[in-house]
Amino acid sequence: MSSLTIKAALQMAVSALSPRAESAHLDAELLLAQVLNKPRSYLFTWPEKVLSPEQAQHFQALLQQRLQGHPIAHLIGQREFWTLDLMVTPDTLIPRPETELLVELALERLPHDHVCKVLDLGTGTGAITLALASERPLTQITAIERSAPALEVAKRNAERHQLTNIQFLQSSWFAELAQNSANRFDMIVSNPPYIAAHDEHLSQGDVRFEPLTALAAGQDGLDDLKIIIQQAPAYLSTQGWLLVEHGYDQGVAVRALYTQAGFQMINTHTDLAGHDRVTLGHVR
Structure with missing residues (x-):
């Protein structure tokens, strides 16, 4: 050759x-x-x-x-998301275009001209955090990730793009956050695992090579979404927003969880394919 x-x-x-x-x-x-x-x-x-x-x-x-079948993102070590080139490894979920909808909806609710506090749960590569940090430099973001190797990837991506308005924390969802006034956020965003444990898609395509813990969440795929939605009000400021990405067939269930947790102005937005993708609401 x-x-x-x-x-x-x-x-x-x-x-x-x-x-x-x-x-x-x-x-x-x-x-x-x-x-x-x-x-x-x-x-x-x-x-x-x-x-x-x-x-x-x-x-x-x-x-x-x-x-x-190895994903292109793993073979070349990077993936474009929003306006950023992100380092990707097998320790992280590969950022997907659908998640940009969550970024768009978050930016619509984050002001340009004053400081806001945002919490990103399960940051992975840092895709959502870095997109928000780059577009809203006054916003202070806390990015949480349970996986130490994934958290290291997110930190390196932040350094790569010279974004300094981010604090990284290793935690399983809210576990390492104390419930006090210093840890009240104007917005919480998350793209958590939401695929059912026995879903056939877990054995197809790129997801075969991604960490299962970043994809699957119990028998109905709602285990992590339940934790996030139920506990989020304790960490949100008055009128604070919660935005979560979820599966195409989970809109009804996720809206019910929001209602049970006391959220208002609950709405589900569809992606470019017309599928339910992001649900949001704010606390009373």
């Missing part, structure tokens, strides 16, 4: 990936750009450039891993 050009490498990869991946062209380009340490535009500017034997071998190895 020592005489393999960029054009030929892409053609070979697309041919191999097409039967198994809907985004074969994009996957091939991302993998080759990673190997060459160049932007994707470079591939089309220099299609006749010959890969070195080491580059060709590296590309073939990544291609084989992709054919085995």
Whole structure:
């Protein structure tokens, strides 16, 4: 493969990936750009450039891993979310476009011109936290994550984007937060695990390679959502908002949990596919 050009490498990869991946062209380009340490535009500017034997071998190895189902985000070590490039590892959930709806709804309720306190529960890569911190620099955000390796990824992403209005804390949901006035937040956001433990999707696609604890939450997928919604009022300021992401078929159940916990102005918003995705409400 020592005489393999960029054009030929892409053609070979697309041919191999097409039967198994809907985004074969994009996957091939991302993998080759990673190997060459160049932007994707470079591939089309220099299609006749010959890969070195080491580059060709590296590309073939990544291609084989992709054919085995490994997520692109893990193979290249990053994923775009909002306006940010985030480092991603197998210790974290891969940020998904649907979660940007939660960011949009949160930003609509966070002012530009004065300080607010926000709590992000289960921050993972820090995707939600970093998006909010970058758009609302006056906002002070506490980002909580149970997994120490995932929390380290979030910290590194914050350093990468030079975002300093974030405090990181290792905790299982609210466990390490004392219930006092200093820990009252104007908004709590969360994208918690919400897939049912025996859901067939857990054995399909990228999720096979993601941490199960970041995906599954009991028999109906509501275990963690129940904890968050029931305990959130004790940590919210007057008129504080709670926004949670959830499964496409959980809107009714999640709204019922909000009602039971005493929230008002409860509303579920749909994603671009028309599925229930984010529910919000504020405390009395």
